[in-house]
Amino acid sequence: MKDEDLAKDAGKNEDKVFKALADPSRRKLLDLLCEENGQTLNQLCEHLNMARQSTTQHIAILEAANLLSTVRRGREKLHFINPVPLHAVYERWVRKFEQQRLGLLHDLKTRLEGEEP
Amino acid sequence: MKDEDLAKDAGKNEDKVFKALADPSRRKLLDLLCEENGQTLNQLCEHLNMARQSTTQHIAILEAANLLSTVRRGREKLHFINPVPLHAVYERWVRKFEQQRLGLLHDLKTRLEGEEP
DNA sequence: TTGACATGCAGGTAAATACCTGCATATTGT
């Protein structure tokens, strides 16, 4: 696979992660699993006041973004968080802007002053 | 203002930030500003292959999320990144899951082993 | 085995989203 294709893939995954995190119900699901990892679908549903099927769809989106994985045990499905994509978001988005943080006000100041002498 | 209201407000802002970051065009806008802070609307448009008005709408969403601020200079509008909300996302979402990272595999293992003796 | 339980699958709808075009307004340089 070429480098550009790899970059495209990374971009697609990143997009899935951001889209997955864009919904409050899905963020709540991650929160619930953070409190107690490995909960079943029904356990998660109890906190979400929406139909079970809706929750299932949200979970599918989180799973496609690789933010959680599931394991079947008999007739139930256990859900586990995967923190790796969140860390990737941090590396790509937070650290990058963090580094420039101190420089920003200076940029603004000099730019405005420079243009109107 | 009560504590619960403050929490609600924080939640709304958080939601705006995540929704703002959910679109690839908006993430690209932040990237462009990271390369060169203080660009005008037209400068930003040149990299986005969509109508100027669409870009304006994306910028409005980023601005509502407090991810960037604007300054008018004559007939142009300069755009500046604000990294603070991104850092808030980091504190709320990345660090939290980061801490549990090592515990997760252990949780999974013990849970599965415990239930099927 | 059979009834209760946990989840999967297939549509259907209302609201939100991401675009667009067309026209209006304000600023600058000649």
Added chain:
DNA sequence: ACAATATGCAGGTATTTACCTGCATGTCAA
């Protein structure tokens, strides 16, 4: 002043999204 430039505002549409209901399948326990 006036033509070019930079941006603002008002709709309009196609797609996506977040829900739902109804029914099917698989698993456990008495």
